[in-house]
């Protein structure tokens with residue numbers, strides 16, 4: 082798969098062939114997105130054309146609402162890896178600027194979709210584009226004027242509700258990891274490197290690997306989770322705390338730290354990935370380290386039992 086950076090207006094086709102173009106932001110590449118891309122892939126294969134997916138370099142709400150705290154389900158790298166697995170040939174990253182946000186639907190069609198050499202556009206039932214998202218998928222054939230075909234993908238739902246990135250972000254921030262994983266069709270993952278903690282974990286008998294993560298990623302709510310953690314290229318069942326570590330010292334910042342089961346190696350500086358399974362409890366302030374230690378033993382038993390059942 083090729084990653085292509087574009088800015089408005091687009092000047093040239095990206096391939097000497099025409100393309101099938103899937104449109105949207107695609108944060109998380111959830112089950113709804115996966116379905117849409119499989120529809121587009123089928124058309125591309127039938128027509129013997131490359132499949133391109135177009136997204137933006139930042140979420141439009143960062144620009145519209147000036148919301149610089151906006152957090153993402155996927156980093157660009159994660160999104161690109163998922164797209165590649167789905168058989169996408171080109172991932173197009175269009176620069177989303179204030180000026181671009183003001184163009185009309187017709188300008189978007191003429192200066193982006195047509196310039197790319199598009200044969201067929203595939204987009205969802207609620208896809209919008211143009212200034213303040215004024216134009217929708219049903220307007221697209223009028224703007225196309227016969228220059229490309231438009232395929233509208235119907236709403237994909239779970240329990241009657243649209244499968245959507247906004248809902249998944251809400252569920253991550255609410256610690257509803259089982260729902261998150263169901264809607265994504267894969268586990269929510271956070272990756273980064275192993276940083277230094279305050280070195281209290283060893284004293285407690287529960288050493289932890291502290292995650293240094295990409296600050297644009299959505300963080301599960303404060304609390305304790307059943308997780309799997311990858312270090313040294315291998316996945317271990319683990320328990321992960323997202324918290325301020327309120328028992329030891331003054332709360333300053335959020336730490337994400339995993340205690341891996343059946344693992345005892347020095348791994349500072351190495352890559353680390355956390356797959357999130359289930360929220361088990363909130364963070365508590367304990368009167369002593371011994372009480373925290375007692376609780377950590379209980380957490381370990383509970384989470385080991387959870388995996389003994391769910392890994393079967």
Ligand SMILES: Cc1cc2nc3c(=O)[nH]c(=O)nc-3n(C[C@H](O)[C@H](O)[C@H](O)COP(=O)(O)O)c2cc1C
Pocket residue numbers: 277278279280281282283285287289291305306320321322324325326327328329338339340363364365366367373377380
């Ligand atoms: C599974 C798990 C649960 C935890 N729960 C709590 C908690 O409820 N309250 C708290 O103050 N700290 C909690 N901690 C954080 C410990 O205080 C922390 O691991 C310890 O301070 C070591 O931190 P360090 O790695 O920075 O030295 C938890 C840690 C883990 C791994």
Ligand SMILES: Nc1ncnc2c1ncn2[C@@H]1O[C@H](COP(=O)(O)OP(=O)(O)OP(=O)(O)O)[C@@H](O)[C@H]1O
Pocket residue numbers: 104105106107108113114117203204205206207208234235236237238243244245246247248
């Ligand atoms: N559940 C779904 N069913 C069908 N199409 C979908 C679904 N979710 C997204 N799409 C389509 O996939 C493309 C990418 O969608 P987008 O990036 O807006 O994600 P989203 O999940 O709809 O986000 P949000 O929850 O913020 O509305 C769009 O064309 C959109 O219409």
